Amino acid sequence: MSLSLIWAAVGVYLLLGLAIAFLSRSDSTNGARVDMSGFFLGNRQMNGFVSALSYSATTYSAFMMVGLAGLTYAGGVGAFGFEIVYFAGVSLVAIFGPKFWAVGKRFGYVTPSEMLGHRYADRRVAIAxxxxxxxxxxxxxxxxxAGVGYLLAGMSGGAITFTTGVVVAAILAILFSFIAGIRSVMWTDSLQALFMIVASTLVALLVVESLGGFAALFDTLATEHPEALTVPGSGLFSLTTFLGLTLPWFFFSLSNPQVSQRLFMPASLRSMRQMLIGFLVFGFVYTLVSVLWGFSALVAFPGLVQSDLATPTLLASEHVPPILGVIVMVGILAAAVSTIDSIMLTLSSMVSRDVYANLSPTASEARQLRVGKWVLPVIALLALMFAELQLDLIAVLSVAASTGLVVVVPPIIGAFYWRRGTAVGALASIIGGGAAVIALYATGIKPLGLPPGIWALPVALVLYVAASLVTRAPETRTREFLAAAGR
Structure with missing residues (x-):
């Protein structure tokens, strides 16, 4: 694919995205507060349709069309089961979403970590x-x-380097998030979500047709790659590998703060329900499309050295007309940027609200917001440096990150359902469980032959319960919190 076509598509996407971001900024400053809640939560006034599209774009990132397609290429149909387990985990939003929304509205939380620090009456919990x-x-x-780096490098045949792709994605994320905060991100997300689902679905159907249709595609898989259609197959997946990948993924909607923070944003519970239903429809279609991409690449290019190049190789091939290929490329780029800027905004809000503000109690809201904005490019730079390491499969790395975050799940569930939960228990779960996950990954040790993804949650849960049982819960704060949550 020609470099001029690729850069022209990126340029059009940049201009359109910036236009929407500036329009959202104008809307956000029209009589609305520009404070922590306004910048990071859109003043808690996001409607259901925009919330659904933004939630989808943030969740279904480069992981899907690059990572999940690559995982399907390497591990076959087990990748579909892996993603369906996550899909089932979204049911947690139906349980916890209204509670997050209610306590957020009652106490004015900006971040999930602020919520935990207040519930357990200990600022150390928020900081940790x-x-x-x-x-x-x-x-x-x-x-x-890294997904964008692989995408642009693969589609250009190496003419665009991996590093160039990474830098482009980082710059785009900084621009979109800095202009108007979450309101800018959510409106650009909406455009990106619609664009990527329509483009990827239509082109996936075109690719399957070029390979002889669905019957021919699956006949070829059954004949030449039968392991791709069996569970666990002879490739990437075994039972323990599957469980290690899927258990942390099931709790993604609670453990990942860039997702759970969005439960504070809908204007009403009705908007939250619309967000959840819209996301479920979007997610199911996008999962099928991503797996289909992986299978199609396996049939068309069975000898790829790196599985994460499955989608870029397919897009740059004769199976996809260049103009359609570059349209899907922009959709994947948009999905990745959406997730990056959401993560940047969430982490910057946590650093300013839960670390800086707790260490400097006299800091004003305006000062907190300035600190949050300063942190944005720092987070982007750290992520860029890490991406340059080019480690492992994208899907596996994504789950490793979720494994570390799953140690927050016991304190979150306990906050709403266990009155005996204490700050010491929460700290034990987060610090002790997190240290255990890091140690397991760093040493490569697998107790009883089980990977870190299986151990993380039970270790964190035991630490949370044990430490809570020997300490005292803040009775007044717990009673106020549970009353606001409808308990």
């Missing part, structure tokens, strides 16, 4: 949650940058 989120989410942001 914020720092743990930075530790594990920056590599996840780097995964999105």
């Amino acid at each position: 949650t914020a720092l743990a989120s930075c530790l594990f989410l920056i590599p996840y942001a780097a995964v999105q940058l």
Whole structure:
């Protein structure tokens, strides 16, 4: 594919995205507050349609069309099961979403870590949650940058370097997030979500047709790659590998703060329900499309050295007309940028609200907002440096990040459903569980032959319960919090 076509498409996307971002900025300053809630939560006034599209674009990032397609290429139909487990985990939003929304509205929370710090009446919980989120989410942001690097390098035949692609994605994310905060991101997300689902679905159907249709595609898979259609197959997946990948993914909607923070944003519970239904429809279609991309690449190019190049190779091939290929490329780029800028905004809000503000109690809201804006490019730079390491499969790295974040799940569930939960228990879960995850990944040790993804949640849960049982819960704060949550 020609360089001029690729750069022209990126340029058009940049101009259109900036136009929408500036329009959203104009809307956000028209009589609305420009404070922490306004910049990071859109003044809690986001409607259901925009919330659904933005939630989808943030969640379904480069991981899907690059990572999940690559995982399907390497591991076959098990990748579909892996993603469906995450899809099932979205049911947690139906349970916890209204509670997040209610307590956020009652107490004015800006971040999930602020919510935990207030519930457990200990600012150390907020600080620990914020720092743990930075530790594990920056590599996840780097995964999105790497997805763009692989995409542009693959489609240009190496003429655009991996580093150039990573830098382009980082710059775009900084621009979109800095202009008007979450309102800018959500409106650009809406455009990106519609664009990527329509383009990727239509082109996927075109690719399948060029390979002889669905019957021919699956006949070829059954004949030449039968392991791709069996569970667990002879490739990437085994039962323990599958469980290690899927267990952290199931709790993604609670453990990842860039997702759970959005539960504070809808204007009403009705808007939240619309967000959830819209996301489920979007997600199911996009999952099928991404898996189809992986299978199509396996049939068309069975000898790829790197699985994450499955989608870029397919887009740059004769199976996809150049103009359609570049349209899908922009859709994937947009999805990755959406996730990156959401992560950047969430982490910057946590650093300013939960670390800086707790260490400097006299800091004004305006000062907190300035600090949050200063942190944005720092987070982008750290993610860029991590992306340059080019580690492992994108999908596997994404799950590794979620494994680290799953240690926050026991304190979140306990905050709403266990009155005996304490700050010491929350700190034990987050710090002790996080340290255990890092140690397991760093040493490569697998107790009982089980990967870190299986151990993370039970270790964190045991630490949370044990430490809570030997300490005292803040009774007044707990009673106020649960009353606001409808408990």
